[in-house]
Amino acid sequence: MRSNTRKIINRAVIYILAALIVIYVLAPYLWLIISSISTKADLLKVPLNWIPRKPTLENYYTILAGTSSSTTDAASQFKYALANSAVVAISVTALSMVVGLLAAYAFARMRFRFKKPSFYLILLTQMVPPIALIIPMYMLLLKFNMMDKKISLIIVYLSLVLPFVIWIMKGYLASIPVELEESARIDGCSRMKSFVRIILPLASPGLAATTIFAFIIAWNEFFYALNFTSTIRAKTLPVVITEFSSKHGADYIMTSTGGVIASLPPVLLALVFQKYIIAGLTAGAIKG
């Protein structure tokens, strides 16, 4: 009897703790979403209405349609920034996966001079604090007239994502038994063919995780974009989102709306592919 009550109390404690964890994780983000579908009247009320009386998607329409004609206004810059973010993040992901996979294969499977030092050098660059890179890069971009261009952001991000892709993919490739490849080669497959037929399919969970990581890093990046872009030619979403509040007083509804839109691609990708991502997170210690 006594041990039974104790069991029930134990169960109850676990459920209460789990509920607290759910609230802790979801409540702030849920509030951002609620803010984005609220009207000013609801949000600016004291005491606050936690559930909006008239939920509306108007804020999304305003921000995506860019109703204001002025191009310096954050709301009308939003759709350009969205396009810039997409172009930059997708290019960086594609390029870094191709270039990084080649290098990862060489590091995992081949022997060559300076292999170890070059691998560690590539890793070490990942540890350099961004602030130490931004200052000289800024001077160099100015010098070569590369400021405020998407291509500059793509090149810079490539250098950040690439070491990470090489590190993770090298681990995945090295975990695939060499014998599989060797027997394919004995059967007459070329190196290229055995790579495509044998290695790539086996490495696909790793490839999926790494692709998503690369995309999320590039999509979420703010520090470099803030310093290297200034107009709608190259500004990305994170940069534009911070401007809703600074340029026109505080427009928290628009900021929340922009924030929800900017967070959707990484959050949805992460939720959908979480199995791969968690495997990847635990396979290599990853930039958090």
Next chain:
Amino acid sequence: MLPDIKKRNALLRNLSFSDSNKNLALLLILPSIIIVFGVLIYPICYSLYMSFNKINFAQRQFEFAGLKNYLNMFTDKYFFNAIRLTIYFTIVTVFAEIVLGTAMALVLKQDFKGRGFVRGIMILPWALPGVVNGIMWKWIYNSNYGALNALLSQLGIIKEYQVWLGNPSSALNLMIFANIWKETPYVVLLALAGLSTIPKELYESAKVDGAGGWRSFWKITLPMIKPVILILTITKTIWAIQTFDLVYILTAGGPAGGTELITYYIHKSTFKFLEFGYGSAMAYILTLVTFLLSYLYIKSLSKEGEII
């Protein structure tokens, strides 16, 4: 005859699997090397050069200044303020993240309905862009309409709405909280992975020996996940001292320099006060500190046989 020899040679070439094709290996890593050297190593060397110069930014003039930029740090009270705040920020966030993250992982290890869901949502704060995290908490902390004020006053904890980001110590601590919120779930995920490697038999035999939950936590769980915790502590420390986005968005270093972390201060000195030489020198010192931590990290990685 001839094609046969060719074929055989080709086969032999292929089979000397890892030794041959040095040129191919070089070709494969060349694009990466070019990008890493061109875009990272060259700027790093350039900034070393910058750090020994007094730079007139408007005219792009460099004037050799020796160690002056480095010596200036010793008399810069704002620099020391930033260091002090960064140390506080780093110690509190890393400690809280590890303790809270491990505790949450222990809860999520238990069997309960909906466990998959709770584990699943852990990925959300990790994936959220840092900027969105910043604007989200800025809005929650808002002095006139923020959710924090609304919640605390409706619960009767505060009588009047507070200007949370208006005084240095509450601004710093709330910034720390915003950071903890985003970073903790990552600790949970890694700690869960660490916990899953502990054999169940260990707990069972401990139970037979009469050890309670608390005791088996200290004697089994903690020692077994020590490597994970060590690695998390080092990586989290590295990322914490580089915090910029939150400072930029939440407080811009204020009030009264009360939240001016080192990365923000270097950024301000460089791009606002145009002290490019001085900024480079400070950034170099920060880089050295980071390298020292990274060295510890790589050492502990190889010691643990790269299990994590």
